[in-house]
Amino acid sequence: MGVWLLLAAFWGLLPGGMAGAGQPLAGEPLCKEGDKLLLCAHGQTGPYLACIQGTGSFLLAGGDEGFARVDLGYPLLGAAYRGGRLFVFREWEVFFCADAYTGSLEQGETCVTSLTADDVALFDCTAQGEVYAVAKDSPQTLQLFSLDGDFQEHSFDKNISLLQVTESGQLWVCTEDSFFMGGSLENLKAITGGRPQRVIGENAFLDSGGNVWQVEGEKAEPVLEGIPPQSLCRADRAGITYADSTGRIHRVLWDGEEAGTCTPDGKPLALTEKGVLMSREKMLYYAPYAFTQEQPSLSPAPSPSVSPSPGPSEKPSWLELGDGYFYITGEVPVEWLLEELKPQEALIKTPEGETVTNGLLGTGMSAFQGKTDTYENETVVIVWGDCSGNGRTGPSDMEEAQRMLLHREDDMVKPAFLAADRDRDGEITAKDLLWLSGAIEKAANGR
Numbered sequence: 001m002g003v004w005l006l007l008a009a010f011w012g013l014l015p016g017g018m019a020g021a022g023q024p025l026a027g028e029p030l031c032k033e034g035d036k037l038l039l040c041a042h043g044q045t046g047p048y049l050a051c052i053q054g055t056g057s058f059l060l061a062g063g064d065e066g067f068a069r070v071d072l073g074y075p076l077l078g079a080a081y082r083g084g085r086l087f088v089f090r091e092w093e094v095f096f097c098a099d100a101y102t103g104s105l106e107q108g109e110t111c112v113t114s115l116t117a118d119d120v121a122l123f124d125c126t127a128q129g130e131v132y133a134v135a136k137d138s139p140q141t142l143q144l145f146s147l148d149g150d151f152q153e154h155s156f157d158k159n160i161s162l163l164q165v166t167e168s169g170q171l172w173v174c175t176e177d178s179f180f181m182g183g184s185l186e187n188l189k190a191i192t193g194g195r196p197q198r199v200i201g202e203n204a205f206l207d208s209g210g211n212v213w214q215v216e217g218e219k220a221e222p223v224l225e226g227i228p229p230q231s232l233c234r235a236d237r238a239g240i241t242y243a244d245s246t247g248r249i250h251r252v253l254w255d256g257e258e259a260g261t262c263t264p265d266g267k268p269l270a271l272t273e274k275g276v277l278m279s280r281e282k283m284l285y286y287a288p289y290a291f292t293q294e295q296p297s298l299s300p301a302p303s304p305s306v307s308p309s310p311g312p313s314e315k316p317s318w319l320e321l322g323d324g325y326f327y328i329t330g331e332v333p334v335e336w337l338l339e340e341l342k343p344q345e346a347l348i349k350t351p352e353g354e355t356v357t358n359g360l361l362g363t364g365m366s367a368f369q370g371k372t373d374t375y376e377n378e379t380v381v382i383v384w385g386d387c388s389g390n391g392r393t394g395p396s397d398m399e400e401a402q403r404m405l406l407h408r409e410d411d412m413v414k415p416a417f418l419a420a421d422r423d424r425d426g427e428i429t430a431k432d433l434l435w436l437s438g439a440i441e442k443a444a445n446g447r
Contacts, residue, residue, distance in 0.1 A: 027285030050079035083127025193220030201235030260291030360391025
């Protein structure tokens with residue numbers, strides 16, 4: 001009985017998070033997570049969502065009076081936020097069309113194309129409701145459909161591989177070897193320089209090597225480097241916002257200065273102009289950014305002069321090797337472990353297999369010592385208290401530890417279980433939760 005009273009105290013203590021400079025962004029709950037997120041944008045009064053759910057889909061718009069929601073009886077093919085309106089793409093009878101919705105989710109115009117949903121390979125729309133599309137059987141032709149039924153097309157020498165319209169109406173088109181931009185179909189101009197993998201702003205793109213480019217006139221110039229190519233990323237007039245492999249969100253100005261970071265208490269799904277959409281416990285949450293400058297870590301960085309084989313007195317306080325795992329104490333950058341493993345070659349990889357060279361070490365990452373990333377060379381990273389794998393402790397870690405306490409047979413071999421089992425007795429107990437509660441409080445207060 002005493003154990004359950006203690007657990008009840010924890011459950012009543014932690015919801016809502018704790019105050020402090022290091023507190024993860026908890027966010028406002030929006031709705032249950034859908035099967036597929038098509039769009040998250042920040043409108044004039046709050047976030048806009050378009051999600052597929054089961055055999056249908058739903059739209060959500062935030063406002064001063066709460067959230068408006070529209071449930072559609074059909075799945076969507078895509079969505080876009082343009083000029084203050086939400087556009088959804090769907091099949092209408094035997095045609096492909098785009099429907100416009102206002103901030104209160106009242107439906108406006110519908111642009112019907114002569115294409116079917118099965119015909120379309122690429123598509124987007126303007127704020128006026130015009131639809132750009134590339135048909136599968138005409139991959140070198142860009143077609144434009146207007147609300148009044150007018151139709152235009154433009155042919156290229158090679159197949160079109162990327163089509164995107166920005167919120168202000170800037171049209172981006174890439175073929176196999178060329179890249180074009182313009183305010184409309186008639187004034188597209190060839191751009192020299194880099195090649196976009198993704199458009200991240202009105203005049204900015206990310207290439208396949210993680211470099212950010214800006215377009216001025218008819219030329220693209222590299223301005224930033226080192227952004228994970230597959231990361232969430234968006235650009236505005238002042239700089240870029242991106243999420244690294246650990247889930248931490250960075251704000252970087254165009255001159256390269258990092259203006260601050262913040263950490264969502266959940267898995268980031270989309271970045272908007274003003275906040276982050278994240279998933280946690282099968283729910284979607286939205287939180288405004290709260291960027292802060294990097295705080296000193298809980299433990300000092302190892303000196304580059306540390307011997308490759310340090311004696312007991314030289315071992316860094318944040319690292320322990322035991323039972324075939326690297327046990328990490330505190331918020332420790334990836335670079336520290338790479339430095340500690342020198343002079344051996346080493347790789348740090350996420351559970352998904354992505355190699356990382358910066359950010360925080362997170363539970364479930366793997367360190368590979370030597371030239372190959374084989375099982376024999378692998379040591380799994382366990383960060384004490386980090387059940388979510390983002391390298392920090394927060395309320396979601398307590399929720400996961402409580403869940404594992406009740407379902408221990410399914411979780412005993414998982415890294416998240418080891419991160420919560422502080423006394424290493426093979427069980428998640430009230431003693432472990434008491435320790436985790438203290439760790440969360442310390443992290444929230446920046447200690």
